[in-house]
Amino acid sequence: MVWRIEADRQVCLGTGMCAGSAPDYFELDETGRVRVVRDDIEPDEVVTDAASLCPVEAIRVREAASGKTLAPL
Amino acid sequence: MVEPRKYPFSEPDRLNLDPAYGEVRAGEGLVRVQLPFGRPAWLATRYEDVRLVLGDPRFSRAQAVGKGDEPSLIPFGPGPDTIVAMDPPEHTRLRRVVAKAFTMRRIDSLRPWVQKIVDDLLDDMEKHGSPIDLVESFARPQPGMTIFELMGIPYEDRPKVQRWTDIALSTLSAGYTREEVLEAAASIRAYLADQIDIRRNDPKDDLLGVLVSARDEQDRLTEQEMVNLGVAVVVTGNETTADQITNFTYLLLTHPGHLQELRDNPGLVPQAVEEMLRYTPLLAGTSFPRVATEDIVLGDVLVKAGDAVLPSMMSANRDESVFANPDVLDFHREDNPHLGTGHGVHRCLGAQLAKMELEIALSSLLKRFPELRLATSAQEVVFRKGTLQRAPQELLIAW
Numbered sequence: 001m002v003w004r005i006e007a008d009r010q011v012c013l014g015t016g017m018c019a020g021s022a023p024d025y026f027e028l029d030e031t032g033r034v035r036v037v038r039d040d041i042e043p044d045e046v047v048t049d050a051a052s053l054c055p056v057e058a059i060r061v062r063e064a065a066s067g068k069t070l071a072p073l
Numbered sequence: 074m075v076e077p078r079k080y081p082f083s084e085p086d087r088l089n090l091d092p093a094y095g096e097v098r099a100g101e102g103l104v105r106v107q108l109p110f111g112r113p114a115w116l117a118t119r120y121e122d123v124r125l126v127l128g129d130p131r132f133s134r135a136q137a138v139g140k141g142d143e144p145s146l147i148p149f150g151p152g153p154d155t156i157v158a159m160d161p162p163e164h165t166r167l168r169r170v171v172a173k174a175f176t177m178r179r180i181d182s183l184r185p186w187v188q189k190i191v192d193d194l195l196d197d198m199e200k201h202g203s204p205i206d207l208v209e210s211f212a213r214p215q216p217g218m219t220i221f222e223l224m225g226i227p228y229e230d231r232p233k234v235q236r237w238t239d240i241a242l243s244t245l246s247a248g249y250t251r252e253e254v255l256e257a258a259a260s261i262r263a264y265l266a267d268q269i270d271i272r273r274n275d276p277k278d279d280l281l282g283v284l285v286s287a288r289d290e291q292d293r294l295t296e297q298e299m300v301n302l303g304v305a306v307v308v309t310g311n312e313t314t315a316d317q318i319t320n321f322t323y324l325l326l327t328h329p330g331h332l333q334e335l336r337d338n339p340g341l342v343p344q345a346v347e348e349m350l351r352y353t354p355l356l357a358g359t360s361f362p363r364v365a366t367e368d369i370v371l372g373d374v375l376v377k378a379g380d381a382v383l384p385s386m387m388s389a390n391r392d393e394s395v396f397a398n399p400d401v402l403d404f405h406r407e408d409n410p411h412l413g414t415g416h417g418v419h420r421c422l423g424a425q426l427a428k429m430e431l432e433i434a435l436s437s438l439l440k441r442f443p444e445l446r447l448a449t450s451a452q453e454v455v456f457r458k459g460t461l462q463r464a465p466q467e468l469l470i471a472w
Contacts, residue, residue: 016128020418021161
């Protein structure tokens with residue numbers, strides 16, 4: 001199974017929750033907004049956790065094949 | 074090594090930031106300091122460094138606590154089973170339990186309910202008549218009612234929770250003994266534990282219910298972690314917003330031009346709240362140090378692995394390399410990436426709620442009382458002493 005990470009940079013506040021809790025998958029760019037380091041990934045709970053922690057729900061994790069949302073729920 | 078500098082640099086002076094922060098920013102950026110308790114630490118003062126310490130996983134909160142030597146302004150530090158003392162993944166595990174209750178979407182849905190709380194309090198103030206103390210009539214009850222209701226604990230208990238909080242979060246100059254401070258902190262935990270037991274027998278979908286279900290049905294946190302998480306939400310939700318409502322009202326009533334701007338253009342209130350979050354040094358001093366897990370250059374200094382670093386958000390928010398005219402209150406800043414609600418995994422959980430409350434509280438206060446003013450001179454406003462957070466202890470207003 002492959003998971004896909006999407007981030008909405010228009011909504012992102014740059015809180016750093018994602019980059020701090022899942023630094024292998026997210027970073028903040030020079031404007032302070034989220035950048036997804038790898039978008040298609042092996043399932044890893046750290047990513048769905050990061051999506052659930054974002055206060056503005058700017059991150060979405062889907063099952064790549066079905067498009068089903070895994071987080072935030 | 075040179076003798077560390079005594080910190081805080083001075084007793085807090087109203088809402089003025091000690092110029093020493095600016096001197097350190099202009100100098101090496103970091104300075105070695107000794108707090109009232111714990112081992113010496115570095116104080117980071119520049120925006121770039123403070124943001125890095127808050128956001129970079131190479132800085133650990135967990136390694137700073139639990140050894141009895143955490144640099145601290147108060148005689149006890151958070152235990153290892155509190156969320157403010159954790160690193161990911163433990164921190165993530167706890168934060169996930171409560172994160173959903175504080176998303177922007179969820180908080181926006183609470184606006185009409187908070188507006189009602191605010192309107193009812195303003196009705197009572199009008200009935201009482203001018204002058205009145207803003208702190209006890211409005212600034213404390215509004216966030217108090219909000220967080221007690223969200224949590225699911227009886228609002229009648231706020232006076233005793235407030236009393237314990239005042240003692241537990243007091244600094245040395247308040248004059249409480251270490252035993253009194255520890256006892257007050259223990260009383261808050263015991264109170265929350267009791268409330269949790271009540272919720273176990275009377276399930277509801279408030280925040281206590283969320284905690285109980287995460288613990289009892291999903292085994293996501295320990296009993297002690299659950300109690301401490303509840304304490305953190307109640308104490309910060311009750312205290313921080315209350316002090317900022319008072320501080321921001323004080324700022325507006327002592328800056329007539331800014332007050333008039335908001336009266337002429339109420340749409341500016343959200344931006345004004347962001348700017349006052351940047352401008353107001355809420356804390357008496359910086360606490361919650363992080364420990365470097367490897368050698369890292371910060372400012373002009375090599376921080377060694379194992380060194381403790383205090384990230385000063387108050388100082389970062391006045392960094393002239395990020396904010397033009399940083400010591401000027403300016404409601405028209407286009408870009409305002411302030412650190413008033415923190416940054417990184419420990420960023421304030423309740424930031425969205427607090428901003429919403431502040432927006433509604435301030436705009437409603439101005440609308441209700443078109444002639445709102447201080448009932449005393451600004452010099453006569455007395456600020457609290459011996460507490461971690463700054464705010465006027467009483468703010469007499471008139472209309």
